Amino acid sequence: MSGIAHDLSHRLADRAEAVCRHYLSNGRREGRYWLVGDIRNTPGRSLFVRLQASAKGPAGKWTDAATGEHGDLLDVIRGSRGLTDFADVANEARTFLNLRHPEPEPSTLRRRVVPAPAGHVEAARRLFAMSQPLAGTLAETYLRRRGITLLHGTGNLRFHPRCYYKPGDGPSETWPAMIAAVTDLTGRITGIHRTWLAPDGSDKAPVDAPRKAMGDLLGSTVRIGVPDSVMAAGEGIETMLSLRQVLPNMAMAPALSAAHLAAILFPPALRRLYIVRDNDPAGDAARDMPMERANAEGIEAICLSPTLGNFNEDLQRLGMDALRACVRLQLAPEDVLRFMSLPR
Known part of the structure; x- marks a missing residue:
């Protein structure tokens, strides 16, 4: 200045x-x-x-x-x-x-x-506080359209009906948005992630960058469920919620990007980490770093890979039974009994 x-x-x-x-x-x-x-x-x-x-x-x-x-x-x-x-x-x-x-x-x-304060952490907390619970909102509609129906324990996901979006150098617009709280190991909000949605919740909003995060994200994740000795970590919120369709009692930790997945902090009680990769070069890079870090800390690290590009694609295009069969083959045997839902 x-x-x-x-x-x-x-x-x-x-x-x-x-x-x-x-x-x-x-x-x-x-x-x-x-x-x-x-x-x-x-x-x-x-x-x-x-x-x-x-x-x-x-x-x-x-x-x-x-x-x-x-x-x-x-x-x-x-x-x-x-x-x-x-x-x-x-x-x-x-x-x-x-x-x-x-x-x-x-x-x-x-x-x-x-x-x-750096990183817009205060602004992130305010935006999350101004948002409303997920149930009955366009954010829930959006997730259900992607095959995601098990939404218990998703208190870190909320909805804002008119969230500002700034398209480059143009004037700000407002779109409905799914708001996800990014928290550290103590549960303190350090940032938020926004997914702007179409007005009917059928898909993401037709904007150049429908997903954006703000705040202090390094090491933190969007925590879904309460981790104990076992949890799964991956990139996207929809990817991890899709995996949760067949592992409803396993804690999930969407890190929001490959770079942030590589830097996640491990809960003290963690003994086995499932690293959920996407089928692309970035997914390979994101898998290797947390696997090395987990092994160095005495945590067993197991990679879970989708059949298609990611687990949400598997869920939508191949169906629940195919997703379950794919995941079952990659789990530790004791976790099949502990976490996997049975076919209806």
Whole structure:
């Protein structure tokens, strides 16, 4: 940030609430935050502007929980006024700062300014909190259309009816979305994953990148079920939920990508890890690293491979019986009895 921008941003932060009342007039104050839809002053509650410096960060910083965007009050002026050139933003800020407003309380000025938390973790937690349980939503419709009907223990999966999506340099859009909480070994949310959906839940939304994650994902996963001595870990949420159709009592850990699968943290009680691979080069690479790490920690690692591209393809195209037969041949014998569902 340039010296001019830094100075203006600091001066605006000293008058954060006045800035919000002037440029984000469709919002309102709640506690130490100003809530509004976005920096364009859309009515809503997705964007949080911090009004006072605290241990969570300096005054004037904002995060949009729906998009993961963040910035300062210069960005608020830019977005609310539709400005593009910094010179215009700076002139608008100077005009505002020349207005007579009550000075902030001295105690506010004396507070220590600390950096905002990295990785949009706070925004991820807010978005998950604003989402609703999976049952009866378009997210459940989406999963059932993919053959996934066993949804017990999926509290880390939720639904948001109007989740913001930003297509490159274009304006933000809203689509329904399946929201997945990414948690560490203690169950603390460190990030979220969004799968934007078609308006009828029949498929993913027709956008360039219908899946995006935000937050601190390294080592964490979307945890489905409670792991004990045995669990399965793989890449995609739908892939792991498909495997769970035939292993309903085994804990699943979608890591969301091949790179994150290679870096997952193992629960202390884990003794056997099933590594679920996709049939592609990335799947081979994702399999090898956690297998080496598990073996080094005395954990037995067994690879589970689909017949087709992934286990959701197997479930949809080959059916439940074929999926069950494929998985059964690859399980440890004792886990067949312990975890595998019987044909109906």
